[in-house]
Amino acid sequence: xxxxxxxxxxxxxxxxxxxxxxxxxxxxxxxxxxxxxxxxxxxxxxxxxxxxxxxxxxxxxxxxxxxxxxxxxxxxxxxxxxxxxxxxxxxxxxxxxxxxxxxxxxxxxxxxxxxxxxxxxxxxxxxxxxxxxxxxxxxxxxxxxxxxxxxxxxxxxxxxxxxxxxxxxxxxxxxxxxxxxxxxxxxxxxxxxxxxxxxxxxxxxxxxxxxxxxxxxxxxxxxxxxxxxxxxxxxxxxxxxxxxxxxxxxxxxxxxxxxxxxxxxxxxxxxxxxxxxxxxxxxxxxxxxxxxxxxxxxxxxxxxxxxxxxxxxxxxxxxxxxxxxxxxxxxxxxxxxxxxxxxxxxxxxxxxxxxxxxxxxxxxxxxxxxxxxxxxxxxxxxxxxxxxxxxxxxxxxxxxxxxxxxxxxxxxxxxxxxxxxxxxxxxxxxxxxxxxxxxxxxxxxxxxxxxxxxxxxxxxxxxxxxxxxxxxxxxxxxxxxxxxxxxxxxxxxxxxxxxxxxxxx
Amino acid sequence: xxxxxxxxxxxxxxxxxxxxxxxxxxxxxxxxxxxxxxxxxxxxxxxxxxxxxxxxxxxxxxxxxxxxxxxxxxxxxxxxxxxxxxxxxxxxxxxxxxxxxxxxxxxxxxxxxxxxxxxxxxxxxx
Numbered sequence: 292x293x294x295x296x297x298x299x300x301x302x303x304x305x306x307x308x309x310x311x312x313x314x315x316x317x318x319x320x321x322x323x324x325x326x327x328x329x330x331x332x333x334x335x336x337x338x339x340x341x342x343x344x345x346x347x348x349x350x351x352x353x354x355x356x357x358x359x360x361x362x363x364x365x366x367x368x369x370x371x372x373x374x375x376x377x378x379x380x381x382x383x384x385x386x387x388x389x390x391x392x393x394x395x396x397x398x399x400x401x402x403x404x405x406x407x408x409x410x411x412x413x414x415x416x417x418x419x420x421x422x423x424x425x426x427x428x429x430x431x432x433x434x435x436x437x438x439x440x441x442x443x444x445x446x447x448x449x450x451x452x453x454x455x456x457x458x459x460x461x462x463x464x465x466x467x468x469x470x471x472x473x474x475x476x477x478x479x480x481x482x483x484x485x486x487x488x489x490x491x492x493x494x495x496x497x498x499x500x501x502x503x504x505x506x507x508x509x510x511x512x513x514x515x516x517x518x519x520x521x522x523x524x525x526x527x528x529x530x531x532x533x534x535x536x537x538x539x540x541x542x543x544x545x546x547x548x549x550x551x552x553x554x555x556x557x558x559x560x561x562x563x564x565x566x567x568x569x570x571x572x573x574x575x576x577x578x579x580x581x582x583x584x585x586x587x588x589x590x591x592x593x594x595x596x597x598x599x600x601x602x603x604x605x606x607x608x609x610x611x612x613x614x615x616x617x618x619x620x621x622x623x624x625x626x627x628x629x630x631x632x633x634x635x636x637x638x639x640x641x642x643x644x645x646x647x648x649x650x651x652x653x654x655x656x657x658x659x660x661x662x663x664x665x666x667x668x669x670x671x672x673x674x675x676x677x678x679x680x681x682x683x684x685x686x687x688x689x690x691x692x693x694x695x696x697x698x699x700x701x702x703x704x705x706x707x708x709x710x711x712x713x714x715x716x717x718x719x720x721x722x723x724x725x726x727x728x729x730x731x732x733x734x735x736x737x738x739x740x741x742x743x744x745x746x747x748x749x750x751x752x753x754x755x756x757x758x759x760x761x762x763x764x765x766x767x768x769x770x771x772x773x774x775x776x777x778x779x780x781x782x783x784x785x786x787x788x789x790x791x792x793x794x795x796x
Numbered sequence: 797x798x799x800x801x802x803x804x805x806x807x808x809x810x811x812x813x814x815x816x817x818x819x820x821x822x823x824x825x826x827x828x829x830x831x832x833x834x835x836x837x838x839x840x841x842x843x844x845x846x847x848x849x850x851x852x853x854x855x856x857x858x859x860x861x862x863x864x865x866x867x868x869x870x871x872x873x874x875x876x877x878x879x880x881x882x883x884x885x886x887x888x889x890x891x892x893x894x895x896x897x898x899x900x901x902x903x904x905x906x907x908x909x910x911x912x913x914x915x916x917x918x919x920x921x922x
Contacts, residue, residue, distance in 0.1 A: 327836040330880075334876050338875075345920070346919070350919075364919060371915075
């Protein structure tokens with residue numbers, strides 16, 4: 292059907308293409324015979340005519356510009372402000388990704404200590420597409436609920452065991468991915484809140500160490516901070532880091548949910564002189580970590596490497612991985628059994644996990660989401676009868692207590708979140724983490740942008756976020772009728788209809 | 797900094813220097829400028845406007861990041877000056893040299909850094 296309102300772009304562009312040089316001539320004459328002021332327009336239309344000529348006859352990259360000239364430019368201008376228009380005006384409160392406005396607002400309110408109660412009813416879906424928690428007819432009295440406690444390293448009975456008292460930790464974000472202000476605000480907040488913070492794979496955690504919080508040192512595949520020239524482990528450097536009093540655990544990162552099978556990536560825009568020195572990498576080039584540890588080529592060498600790091604560091608040592616194939620994971624667990632070597636924890640990073648920079652295909656299409664991965668990992672560990680030999684940590688969009696409880700009910704014993712804490716710092720989800728232009732100064736090294744991130748103020752927000760989450764944990768636990776976190780299991784969950792239909796859970 | 801960048805910076809500093817001087821001349825109402833703008837029928841408003849635009853273009857040249865924008869402003873101003881000299885004032889050697897120097901340098905900088913122009917920059921690749 293042809294609408295009478297259809298805009299004939301070709302006709303409009305033809306008019307504009309002829310009109311621009313004509314207007315130039317008209318204003319040239321008016322400027323000459325009437326007032327020289329008109330030459331402001333003469334010059335403007337002359338420049339527009341030249342640029343239009345370039346669009347129409349010189350450039351070959353944009354078909355729209357070749358066909359329509361300046362008129363097509365309107366499309367590019369509108370397209371460039373599309374994300375902001377959608378975010379501010381058109382996308383509803385439950386639509387945005389990765390986090391909806393409702394999810395973000397919940398974290399903001401917790402971080403600012405503002406009451407998060409709402410009126411009238413939930414805005415979420417109740418059509419069987421989401422996990423829900425099943426409450427009990429008989430809520431537990433608060434006084435009867437045991438406080439949360441989880442000890443890493445107890446299975447091996449090592450001297451340097453680490454006990455956490457909140458099931459929430461700051462997930463891996465390196466200095467590099469984050470600017471120094473953000474790292475320090477998180478570290479100070481972690482100290483105030485009494486939680487552990489993961490350093491990310493950025494090498495010696497200089498800014499992480501400044502604020503006195505307890506740290507998990509992450510060793511990525513490039514082993515920044517403890518690498519030899521050939522990418523292998525420098526034992527002396529690792530021991531040096533492990534001896535730092537603030538470093539409580541070591542985490543060997545094998546893969547990441549947002550880019551499974553690929554190494555870390557730090558875009559060249561974000562490599563300052565300081566980062567280049569800290570990591571020992573050149574400036575002006577993207578830093579791409581290798582996809583695997585040179586020591587880990589098969590299950591046996593991987594398990595032996597874990598043991599080596601445990602022996603060297605004398606600390607609890609965990610591994611982080613994005614869950615992929617069940618058969619491979621089972622073989623890895625069986626190898627652990629054979630060699631009687633287990634990491635002190637396994638952190639499973641869901642495919643929906645965040646990243647500072649990753650190829651789109653890896654973000655969108657690779658890896659298993661956390662709520663699907665957790666029950667599989669938990670089942671394999673139980674079937675191999677080694678569930679009690681290690682702890683399980685979950686990560687992947689676990690920014691609110693409800694989703695964390697789903698993860699805890701599916702087998703996790705603690706949760707990591709990175710973006711939850713970024714939101715607590717004031718992240719507005721501008722999605723520019725890879726460009727060094729973060730408008731709120733979190734994922735940038737630009738001092739002008741970091742100026743707005745006040746370390747003291749934001750560290751309070753981090754503390755508030757943790758405290759309000761903790762308060763909610765115990766309220767939910769009470770509603771579920773549980774005496775402790777250990778009692779959580781899949782009976783607490785109402786599975787989405789499609790998952791229920793497809794799995795044997 | 798590579799050779800091309802050094803050359804572009806030289807081509808930014810030269811017109812920036814000239815534009816600062818001509819801008820100062822206009823904004824401080826030097827007799828030559830007043831006479832010129834009187835002939836154009838733009839005295840004093842036009843003189844102040846052009847003085848501010850020239851000063852702004854000179855500053856933008858020196859920011860590096862917005863040099864292309866400064867270049868485009870300078871090209872526009874010099875085209876206006878060209879029209880003025882061609883249609884009303886006539887050419888004298890001093891003005892002709894200054895004008896052609898600024899116009900040439902600004903054109904080269906604008907074309908070389910065209911991708912850095914706000915809004916339209918990304919559509920100006922070959």
